[in-house]
Amino acid sequence: MNFFVNKRIGHSNSGVEHAQFYRAQCFREKNMVFKLIYTDYLPQLHEHMKEWRLKENEVIGLYDYLLSDNPSEYLQNGLAHTNVYRQQTLVDFVDTQRVVHQQTTGQYQATILKSKRFDSKKNVYLVGDDRVILENGQHRVAWHYRHSESLGKIMTNIHVSGFHDRDYLFATFEELLMFFLLELQREFTHNCYFIDRGTDNEEVLITLKNRGYQLKIVDIVHAAHLVSYQNNRPVWNNYYQYMFDHLDDVDRVIVATTLQQKDILSQLRDSGLPVDPHKIIAIPVGGVNQIAAPKKWAGNVAKFVTVSRLHPEKKIAHIVESIAQLNQKGFAATLSIYGTGNEEDKLKQLINDYHLNDKITLKGFCQSITRELLNYDAYVSASYSEGFGLTYIEALGAALPVASYANLYGAQSLIKDGKNGHLAEFDRHNKNEATNIAHLSAAMQLIFTDYDTLSEGATLTAENFQIKKIADQWARVVEGLS
Structure with missing residues (x-):
């Protein structure tokens, strides 16, 4: 299976998501199987899938999977029925949000408990998510958030209950992600992961590969990869630093232009790293289905x-x-x-x-x-x-x-x-x-x-x-x- 790995999709998306949509169109054109993976909590996922013309059997949502009555069936075919998104918010006597109830577009409901804390630096009270509980009958996923000054909200103490009749505890999201990707490895064969977003996805997949799991990794470069040169050595963009540090574990790197392809190869030589010119490939991230006839300007506005x-x-x-x-x-x-x-x-x-x-x-x-x-x-x-x-x-x-x-x-x-x-x-x-x-x-x-x-x-x-x-x-x- 070919997996396009991302974190989120919404009503309005960045060029990364649109690049995935174009790639999906190309794979359909060639009858090549693929599935898009989304690992964020996305209560309106299936609504946005319909907006962007993605079929149920083309998408795997992490929480849809963990809360499914039949996880294996979901991985293969998606959901047979979806719901209309609804939300109810409860506030306290000073009109501060305290509890949010959601019917997601999937088969599960969400309860989000809010916390209120004083930020001494900003001299203001901040309201944010504290605990999230997702439920579908006997299936349950719940976690807390801890707050980091530099990283913001971080998931912790993630409980997964009733998954294949077993209960699990994950200390971090990275542990949960490892579990999820191992499940994909068990369900599918000849897997190739096209990583569009998420250094956490990248780290887990390279770890699995180093442990001997049979999989291919293709990193997609969506932006300028170089920050500057220091001491005659290239300094990479943070989003791509891990990729360059582990280039031996990556099977292919896809860039959008031949100009960027040439620059990467040149900069790798400058860094003293071994260079495989066949590993860096240029493929446009998007294209056109129809081309309009040339225009003529009338000389007005x-x-x-x-x-x-x-x-x-x-x-x-x-x-x-x-x-x-x-x-x-x-x-x-x-x-x-x-x-x-x-x-x-x-x-x-x-x-x-x-x-x-x-x-x-x-x-x-x-x-x-x-x-x-x-x-x-x-x-x-x-x-x-x-x-x-x-x-x-x-x-x-x-x-x-x-x-x-x-x-x-x-x-x-x-x-x-x-x-x-x-x-x-x-x-x-x-x-x-x-x-x-x-x-x-x-x-x-x-x-x-x-x-x-x-x-x-x-x-x-x-x-x-x-x-x-x-x-x-x-x-x-x-x-x-x-």
Whole structure:
């Protein structure tokens, strides 16, 4: 079995989850079996599975499994019946949440007991989860949380009751995860784990492999992997440090671009580590099913669009300021922003400060973004770093030229200056933000000096990222591991 290992899925997801959805599409295309694994407590899991068109027999949720009346049947086929999510919250006399009751979308119910503690550093009372109890008849999973200053909530004293008529106690989540993955090893054969998220997943699987269990491990790199060089040696991103430290135990490493592939191989040589060039493979994390016909610009208002989590690292404020600059220069431009996140209020205020409410619209979350993109002229991104940039490919497939900072690795790999868009140089230091924004604004305007050619170039680029072609690449990886 091929397992895509992750922690969570929701109504709105990051590029990691969307990369998994695209990979699932490729595996279906080639009739290769797979299951997505989610290890977080997800009370609305099955609702979100339906939203993202995942079948019951394509997903394994950790707690659905532990609380199942027939765990083996669940692993093979998923749930036959799901529930509508409901929640009831009980509060005390000062309106503080104390108990939360949930009917999950699975077959079990949840009771979450809250605690109230004083944070002397913040000088405020904090309310958080203290104990969680999940129940399905005689089946029960319960745990406490302890709070760490650096790590936040940590599960402890995890009781699993009535699982295959036996009771278990796990001191840590890592012990529970080990138990769960051993169960998968017993139930399935010829297992290959594609690790998308979770260093805990990675550590447990490598431990099992070192103990002699027959399994393959494929690490998926979703972001820039390098922090800097120190003493002529590479310093890795924390998310990938464990992978590089245990590269001998990993069967394949998948990156999204050939540029990142070359960089990793070069940096491994610089680190003095043995290099197997066949182990690092470049496969796009997403692609297109259909490619729109090239567009022609009528010379009216330039309609820009961006799709992103509204988080600080995405620098959406830079795009807002660029739109302001374009209109101040007399170049008519509008912007639609798709996505949600904790910067939404800040962006609303910025749009209001620039008096751009008639030019810029926050569109919120959208599940049909490939269709929506067809309504615009050009795509814009202000991220300083993109491992790939799925929205770049989706935009190019909609025949939209792209203006973007020249980030690693997505923009530099996918956007060819003057061919399918324009790249803006940038400096990461905050003191240079005004210069960065001026460069981005200029790149956005340049798109419309030779728009028709750039739109045609966008469709030509998208031709290389058709799902069928990417599916062929995944099939070769799976075949090479068998």
